Amino acid sequence: MPVYKGEKRGTYWVKMQIELPDGTKKQHKKTGFTSKGEAQEYEAKMKAGVLENVSKLTFEAVAIKYLNWYETRRKPASFAKVEPIARKYLIPYFGKKKIERISTADIIEWQDYMMKTKFEQRWGTKKILANDTLLSIHTRLSAIFNFGMKHHNLKTNPAAVVGNFELKPVKRLNFWEVHEFEDFYNAIDNIKYKIAFLLLFYGGIRKGELLGLQWKNVDDKKREIFIEVSAGKFGVDDTKTEASERVVSIPESLVKLMMDYKESLPEAFKEDDCFILGEIGTRPLSPTQLDRMYDKYLKKSNVRRIHIHEFRHSHASYLINKKCTITVVAARLGHKDVAETLNTYAHLYPNSQDEAIKIIEQDIKI
Template sequence: MSVYKDATRNSWYVKIRYTDYYGKKKQTTKRGFKTKREASEWEAAEKLKRNFSLYMPFSKFYEIYEADLRHRIKQTTWENKNIIITTKILPYFGERKMTEITPKDVRHWQKKMIEYTDEDGKSYSQAYLATLHAQLSAIFNHAVKFYDLKNNPAKVAGGMGSKKGGNMMFWTLDEYKKFINCVMDKPLSFYGFEILYWCGLRIGELLALTPKDFNFERKTLSISKKVRQKGGKENI
């Protein structure tokens, strides 16, 4: 028995003993369950995860995927992946067992993503739909490659959207000159757009610039950071 009642908090908690990847015996405790059933369900799913059994829920495998991948890619890259997965993929596949997700399930999910519209009636772009599918397929590929999942149902189902997306819009030199003349009386905007156009910076890179990044003697500009959104706030 590893599910216990916490009388002082009127809740349940779970203790799990397991052997880690390096053969060391460890113990973990999870508290705060409102019911014994909820605690038991978490315990069962956690044991499957600890044993790397693909009968675990998709959400539990995602925890493994995160642990395997997060330290291998940039923090901003991971955060972008995590937002997509937690908001667009986990709500649909989270509680389904990895071994039971079929290409048909993926096709149903694709249908929901393709038919989605926001409050203004706007749907996801073709490029974004392709990105959503790529993220789902990457998780299943990880399971196939490292944890012996028989096949990738997202690959069998086929993709959605298009990586090419829409046509890229850009200014010609003549168009840019017409525009920049209209903001010459606004120094901050003028120099900002000059840097964006002639140096090819992204908005986040421009916003992160400081006086130390400019070397007027060598006539160079150092790009080493960028502003990114996190929790509604801007961070460098």
């Protein structure tokens, strides 16, 4: 199986025999290598069986290989979001088809099917999927084809050629105003959960960041908390991004409440490595327990429901309404740059045009 060099383009190519699923053999040709070494490496892998014959692979086989690859390289929480997409919406539809035979026409038919079909939800009802969900599913489909191209000699990505659903993501930005949070807060009868929801509303931290807080992360003299990890049902992990690792100033009254709570705990639960909200000091509070307590106090207060993550939106909205600069809002939320914050919260500055024109009106000379 020699390596050849094309005269016109100057690239290299290899030719070899491969075995088809029915046992017959045929010539296989692979072109477009930029160097002789690259072509030889491909040839060696084919000889060793490292590169499987793509004509043998079904979509399901490649999708499962992709999931296995993803699971070993990404956080468990990320994998927990990706796996159900592949197993519920992609593998059942494309599963047994040979992946190299899936065409752009097949992708278009799949998109039509996805936009028209009502899928069963966790609570038993069926509904058409939201725009954001459809866009996310297509992104994952394209990622599987890209994986096939990179690792299994697939030649094209029909999902990328077709492009994502021609749908606009629906931006849902729900939040509480201060009086709503106060009504909710007044229904809380446990100091631990008072601290939890105060940190979410007035700290703007994420749920996982809250659960990952340890006593060593609290500086009661400087009135600061240091966010360095995130906790969830898969354990303790790094923060969402590098920018998420940050220092957040908190009100003096909240610091005092936290210190009073700490004083009430057994000595074994006051150690630096103990989790502030942990039911057992060295183990963080479970996210489901926080959810249960949120539901309890929500019903008791009769305040309209928002998602726990939307406490962050509430915090941002509160600061913006208090004329806090966007750079400070971005820093407190742990965004990597101001652009991310503006992209999410720009519409909360409804009077910005009015303020701008007032300034211009004062200076313009006509």
